Amino acid sequence: MKAKLLLTAAMFVVLLGLAQPTVTVTPATLTPGGIVTISIGGGASGEKCGIEIRDPFNNVVLAREITLTPTGTGSTSWQIPSTAGFGTYLVYVSCETSGAPATPASFRVTSLVGGEAVKDLSPLLLTAVTLFVLTAAAIVAVRKQKK
Amino acid sequence: MKEVKKPAFILVLTLIPLLTLTQATYPLTITKVETKDYTGVPKTSFRRGEIAVIETEVSAPAAYYYAQFPLDYLQIITLWHGPSMLGLLMTRTKISAGETKSFGGGIGIRLTDPIGTYGIEVYVWNGFPSEKGAAWTPLAPARTTSITVTG
Numbered sequence: 001m002k003a004k005l006l007l008t009a010a011m012f013v014v015l016l017g018l019a020q021p022t023v024t025v026t027p028a029t030l031t032p033g034g035i036v037t038i039s040i041g042g043g044a045s046g047e048k049c050g051i052e053i054r055d056p057f058n059n060v061v062l063a064r065e066i067t068l069t070p071t072g073t074g075s076t077s078w079q080i081p082s083t084a085g086f087g088t089y090l091v092y093v094s095c096e097t098s099g100a101p102a103t104p105a106s107f108r109v110t111s112l113v114g115g116e117a118v119k120d121l122s123p124l125l126l127t128a129v130t131l132f133v134l135t136a137a138a139i140v141a142v143r144k145q146k147k
Numbered sequence: 148m149k150e151v152k153k154p155a156f157i158l159v160l161t162l163i164p165l166l167t168l169t170q171a172t173y174p175l176t177i178t179k180v181e182t183k184d185y186t187g188v189p190k191t192s193f194r195r196g197e198i199a200v201i202e203t204e205v206s207a208p209a210a211y212y213y214a215q216f217p218l219d220y221l222q223i224i225t226l227w228h229g230p231s232m233l234g235l236l237m238t239r240t241k242i243s244a245g246e247t248k249s250f251g252g253g254i255g256i257r258l259t260d261p262i263g264t265y266g267i268e269v270y271v272w273n274g275f276p277s278e279k280g281a282a283w284t285p286l287a288p289a290r291t292t293s294i295t296v297t298g
Contacts, residue, residue, distance in 0.1 A: 020281075035230050048285050050276045062232055063223045065270045065289050077230040092276040099281035 021049065021072075023093045023105045031112045032084045035077050038091055038105070042098065043072040049095040051076060056087030068095070084109050173271075174214035175287040178247065179204035180269050182294050185253060192295045195258050199226070199294055201236070202251035203269050205287065209245040216244040220271050220286050226254050227266040228296075256296055267292045 021043040030036060040049055046068060053062035061084075068074040086109050094100035183189050183200040193199050201224050207216060219241050226234035234254030242248050271287035273279060 048289075050270075050272060050283050050285070052276045054277065060235070060237070060275065063225060063235065063237075063270070063275070064232075064268070065272075065285060078232065079230040081231070090277075094276035094280060094283035096284045100276060100283065104277070 019098065020101050021093065021095050021098045023091060023101055025091055025105045025107045027107070029108045029110055030080060031110060032080050032082045034109075035079050036107055037075055037077045038093070039073070039075040040066070040068065040093060040095070041073050043068045043074070043095050044097040045070045045072055047072075047095050047097040049074060049093055052092040053078065054090045054092070056085055056089065061089070072098075080109055086111055172213075173285060173287045174207065174211045174218060175220065175242065175271050176206050176208075177203060177269050177271060177287050177290040178206045180267065180290045180292045182267070182292065191293070192297060193256055194297055195256050195260055195262070198253040198255050199234075199265075200251060200253045201226075201267055201269075202249065203290075204247055204249050205242065205271055206247040207242045207244055211244070214286075217241045218286070219273070221274055222250050223270045223272065224250075224252070225268045225270075227268065228261055228263060231261075233260060233265065260296065262296050262298050265294050265296055267294065 019042055022041045024039040024041070026037050026039070027034070038051055043049060049066055049068060051062065051064045051066065052060060055061045062078050064076050066074045066076055088106050088108050091105040091107070092100070093105070179202065181189055181202045182191055183202060184193075185198050185200055187200075203222070203224065205220070205222060207218065219239070221237065221239050224234075224236040225232055233256075236250075236252040236254070238250050240248060240250075269290045270285065273282070273284050273286055276283045
């Protein structure tokens with residue numbers, strides 16, 4: 001009975017080894033010139049993984065092959081070109097033994113400045129209020145002196 | 148003893164393909180990766196503004212048990228400086244048993260590109276991960292080389 005349990009456990013470990021790899025992309029949003037890191041986990045020891053990034057226009061903008069560590073992990077970084085288009089980039093990963101995640105990971109490239117420019121009026125308002133208070137205080141002081 | 152036999156048999160059946168997968172050798176070989184100037188003279192040091200020509204050769208063995216020839220493959224050449232990918236060349240073609248195929252191209256080094264050591268990585272895959280999914284596989288061990296870019 002003990003031997004049967006041990007064998008079942010061994011089979012479970014083998015099947016776990018065949019689980020799909022996990023892909024993490026950081027950061028989730030960045031601007032051109034920023035560096036995105038693609039990390040792979042849960043792969044098989046020493047296996048090769050292919051990484052492909054497609055831009056919002058479905059062009060291949062990165063293709064790279066990495067070898068996972070003995071613990072089944074690996075990563076690569078990519079500096080977003082300054083001319084990169086804005087939008088969602090899809091990251092496809094597939095490994096020769098552990099396979100591929102069901103859906104691609106993604107990240108967003110946005111412009112350096114927000115879509116709408118909003119002028120910050122708070123310093124101007126603060127100066128106006130201060131001037132008003134000081135003028136009012138001065139008027140009150142002058143009137144008190146006259147009395 | 149009898150109750151142990153069945154799980155042991157299943158374990159062996161599970162391990163055989165797994166071991167085969169991890170031990171599998173690749174059907175193709177990248178036999179040459181060479182850098183040249185645009186006149187065809189081999190060189191590894193380039194100035195900004197020049198074109199680095201990268202030439203490669205992929206060979207198929209005369210006989211290989213695990214693959215059926217002619218074999219379709221995707222070849223990718225990338226030029227890297229740190230995390231920046233400064234060039235990408237690709238081709239899709241077919242190779243027969245015993246054949247050697249050449250592929251190459253020029254990548255212009257812009258005047259604004261950094262100076263230093265650039266890495267060249269060459270891959271031969273059965274397709275893109277987005278097309279092949281879990282069936283994706285390299286068809287040859289990757290090859291790398293480097294060039295130096297001066298001011």
